Amino acid sequence: MTPEDEAPQDEAPPAEVAAPDDAAISEAEQAEIDAALAEDAPHCSGTGVEGVVRDAQTRETMIEAPVIVVGRGARVLTDYDGRFAIDLPPGTYSLRSYYDLYQPTRVDDVVVTRGECTTIELELSSETTTGEEIVIEVRAERGTAASQLRMRREAVGSQDAISSEEIRRAPDSTASEVVRRMVGVTTRDDFVYIRGLGSRYVSTMLNGVVVPSTDPDVAGVQLDIFPASLLESVTVRKTFTPDVPGAWAGGLMNIQTQSYPTDFQLRLNLSFGINSENSFQETLGYQSGGLDFLAFDDGTRALPDLVRDTDLQSRDITGDQLRDASMSFPNTWGVGERTSWPNLSGGFSMGDTVDIDGHLLGYLVVAGYRYSERPLPDIIASVQLRDPEDPDSVTLRESLQQDGVRRVAQLSALGTVTYELAEHHNVTLVGLFSQNSDDFAAIISGRSETTNSDIRDFRISWVQRTLGFGQLLGEHTHLFGTSRLNWQLNLSSVQRDQPDLRDLRYVISEEGVARWAPSASSGQRFYSTLDDVTYGGGLDITVPFEHFEARFGGLASRTERDFQTRRFNWRLSLSAPPETALLPPEELFGPQSLESALRIAETSRDDDSYYASQTLLGAYASLEWRPISALRIAGGVRAESFRQIVESRPVFAGPDDEITGTRRTDVDPLPSASVVVEPISNMFVRASYGGTVARPLVRELAPFLFVDFVRRRTITGNPDLERTYIHNFDLRWEWFPSENEVLAVSGFAKVFESPIEQTIVTSAGDLSYSNIAGAENYGAEIEARVHLGHIVPQLDWISVGTNVTLVYSRARLTDEQRNQATNSERPLAGQPPYVINVSLGFTPPDTGLSFYAYYNVFGPRLEDVGLQGIPDVYQQPWHTVDATIRWDVDDTFGLSLSGRNLLFQRIDLTQGGFVVTGYQPGTTVVLSASYSP
CATH class of the missing domain: 2.170.130.10 (TonB-dependent receptor, plug domain)
Structure with a gap:
């Protein structure tokens, strides 16, 4: 008989001990809780291992923590109570677990006996003050x-x-x-x-x-x-x-x-949406390509081969060559009616983690498609100042109506593979492809101030954008003790193609007769291509000590951009019959007219096209010191060298053509310092300073003149722009009551030296870019995400979130700019004074239902800065309410119904009290279904 058997069975229980002040749970109480949880916990079916994963400090159980059987590929996630179970044949095993921001743990020599379920407990530590390294053995789930x-x-x-x-x-x-x-x-x-x-x-x-x-x-x-x-x-x-x-x-x-994912996962989803403004209604269309719905132009809009390699501005070009070039363009000018499609989208994803000879390999493949049709601005207006001495003399210059639609399509694909070369050494390959198209067809009508008559414009535009991105990453830990090395190589390609942008204007006489009005933009076909290739790499090394952590590293990146445009106009010959201009578009530009009455003229500018390159070299060193667990002090400096070359050149540049442009190199030291204090558990106060820069972009430097045919204005770059230096100050208080809740209050201040702004430079509203003397930006942010269970425990399934941002900014102008500016005291361009978000969520337990509603609004936002008495342009506040309700029918099938812009709000931009552009985006309702076997 064992000593335990000899122990008396009727011994009186010990006297009750008063609970300590902090109401800590005793070992006996914890055992009762564990026993209650274990009743519904997962169990192995007969032979295997089961247990729980806990936080080593708080003893809280870890939800959806991966548990891996080393060398076998077996992997499970813990349930809501942090428990797991794995069926295994008899033998001796090693188990490991990990979680974001926790040190991974491993338990060896776990013996599984036939017919028994071995019980173990895995503890994850979040303490980092001992100098031990946090190692993510396999890339953990970061999507919660x-x-x-x-x-x-x-x-x-x-x-x-x-x-x-x-x-x-x-x-x-x-x-x-x-x-x-x-x-x-x-x-x-x-x-x-x-x-x-x-x-x-x-x-x-x-x-x-x-x-x-x-x-x-x-x-x-x-x-x-x-x-x-x-x-x-x-x-x-x-x-x-x-x-x-x-x-x-x-x-x-x-x-x-x-x-x-940690386990095999297959997901399919399909969505069907209706917009109140255009779905199933008669809208505008034109003769387009057969692959438009896949976001690809099939060549229908391509520049004709006869023209692509021919300089029509050459003095050697003959009349016959101009006639043949004119005939080679497709006769696609007219805009007709068609029925609008509903919004559609679908997606597919598949992933898993497998064991290959003791090395883990994780993969994920995602593909998706999206199509939508959106309303266009229904107002296009401009203002004028009748009396330069009277700022209140602003009146409408013209106000036009627009009828049309934007069709947006997108194809996307993502692939990622991570392979465990050895313990503590992983490599990841990521590939991303995105193909987008924006198809625009519109008719604009109304009284034009320019022609002093009624007009009717036909406008057609197609833009397709392609992004290809590849990245190879390496993660290596336990180097030279506890040091870590992360490196990456990357290659990306961006292509933007805008083929065959067409703009055609007819003037309507008092008798209602429409006559073509030739001009620089009426009868124009515009082609542009952008090719941008970026490649580079970087590395980061982390060396932890007992109370310090040192980091240093660097990156190198180079971007090469080639942008080309071609502009063509058709002009009436002096001998053309007067009635030619009265023909509708299909006849006006038909073969008969092109033979005798119309001639093509290339109007490309010498500065329309440019080549640019950017080379960025950066290196940094930083140190984080943690003298006590409640205090962290970090600081460091980054040095960046940025070389930029922008060269404008004709498309058919010859050896004798002058190449104009900008060559500049900026070298900037960027210091940073921060202090983090944790006065009580899960409450933090952060204070920081950082110096950053804002460099002029290629488009802002290039003297290329772009016609914004939606707002009827031009935009030109400025080669003399300077880079901006910004001093950034931040202060934030945060409290995390639980793992899903946060309360935060932030304050920030930013001081700008020579900021760059887009400004109106002519009375017609044309734009360019310039540096102003300086600016300041001050603001505060308030954020709360909580569950009502703090007030009524039974309502823990109701969540409320809100965040409010208040911003005040002031632009400081030079004396010359102050004399030209309409408003010498104004906010920075693009700056709303406030932004408000509110969310409300309901997830009733055991129903599979969830409901979330969202409200968003921002204050009047300065869009364009006015000069010489012309008022600034502001976007007015836009209140939106979106909502979604989801029903998870079972573990494999789900349905959701969502609505956007449920308040049916308009978007308007105003200038001097007049709406200069605006539209009704409508309310969109989307029904979605998902399936995951």
Whole structure:
């Protein structure tokens, strides 16, 4: 008989001990809780291992923590109570587990006996003050809201993020729609603005690599090229640290693509949407290509072969050659009616992690398609100043009506593969492809001030953008003790093609007779191509000590851009019969007229095309010191050398042609310092300073003249622009009551030296770019994400979120600019005074249902800066309410219904009290279904 058997069975229980002041759970109480949880916990079916994964410090269980059987490829995720079970044959095994921002753990010599379930407990430690290294053995799941909040909690500076878990809840289809849910973030034409700053003041990265601009005429990256289905997370850094490029001020946005799942996963989804303004209604169309719906032009709009390699401006060109060139263009000028399609989208993803001879390999393949039709601005107006001495004498110069539609299509694909070369050594290959098209067809009518008559314009435009991105990454840990090395190589290609932009104007007489009005833009066909290739690499080395962590590294990047345009006009010959101009477009440009009455003329400018290159070299060193667990002090410096060459040249440049351009090199030291204090557990106060820059972009330097035919104005670059230096100050208080909740209050200040702005330079509203003397930007952010369970425990399934951004900015002008400016005291361009987001979520337990509603509004935003008495242009506040309801029928099938712009709000831009452009985007309702066997 054992000593335990000899122990008395009726011994009186010990006297009750008073609970300590902190109400800590006793071992006996913990055992009762564990026993209760174990009743519904997963169990192995007969022979295997089962157990629980816990936080070693708090003893909280870890939800969806991977548990791996080393060498066998067996892998499971813990359930809601942190428990797991794996069936295994008898033998001795090693198990390991990991979690974001925790040290991985490994338990060896786990013995499994036939007919028994061996029980173990895995503990993950989040303590980092001992100098031990945090190692992510296999890339962990970062797509949950909880994991993003943990990363935010451990960050040195201020940052915000939205996870794929949150993205799936909202009715958003692209990254540009996703990011406007974040604190202090707005979008304009799919370009992002952070803390009221956009274009050159926001840098966009994909998996840690800066993405080149996809538009030659606008600074920044249009985020609609990134489908929401490809995103694992979107993070916005608002504090500069030396380990990232320093060309930004508002924020540094990093788009992280999805990583491979821990178990086999297959997902299919399909969506069908209807817009109140155009779906199934009669709208405009034209003769187009057969692959338009796939976002590819099939060659229908291509520049004719006869013209592509021929300089029609050459003195050696003959009349017969001009006639043949004119005949080679397709006779596609007219705009007719067609029925609008509904919005459609579909997606597919598949991934898994497999064991190959003891080495883990994870893969993911994602593909998607999206098609939508959107209304165009229904008003195009401009203003004039009747009396230069009277600022109140602003009147409408002209007001035109536009009828038309934009058709947007997108194809996308993502592939990622991660291979474990050896323990602590992984390599990852990522490939991304995105193909986008924007098809525009419109008829503009009304009274034109230019011609002093009624007009009828036909406008057709097609733009397709292609992004190809490849990246090879390496992660190596346990080097020379506890050091880490991360490296990456990248190659990206951006192509933008705008073939056969057409603009044709007819003047309507008092008798109602339409006559073609030849001009520089009426009867024009415009072709442009942009090819941008960027390649480079970088490395980061981290060396941890007992209370210090040193980081240093660098990057090199080179971008080469080639932009070419061709412009062609048709002109009436002096001998043409007068009635020729009265013909409709198809007859006006038909073979008979081209034979006798019309002649082509190439009107390309010498500065229409340019070549540009950018070379960036950067190196940094930083140090983080943690003298006590509640205090972190970090600082460092980054040095960047940026060389930029922009050369304007004719398309058919000869050896004797003059090449004009800009060559410049900027070398900038960018310091950074921050302090993080944790006064109580999970509460942080962060203070930081960082110096960053904003460099003029190629488009802003190139003297290329672009005609904005939507707003009827021109935009020209300025080769004399200077780079901007920005001093950034941040202060943030954050409290994380639980892993899914946060309360935060932030304050920031930014001081700009020589900021770049887009300004109106003529009374007709034409634009260019210039440096102003300086500017200041001040603001505050308030954020809350909580569950009502804190108030009523039974309502823990109701969540509320809100964030408010208040911004005040002031532009400081030079004396010359102050004399020309309409308003000498004004905010920075693109700056709204406030941004408000509110969200409400319901996830009733055991129903499979969830409902989320979102409200967003931003204040009046300065769009264009006026000069010489011409008023500034402002976008008026736009209130939007979006909502989505989802029903997970079972583990494999789900349905969702979503609505966007449920308040049916218009978008209007005003100037001097007049609406100069605006439209009704309508309400869109989308029904989606998903299947995951």
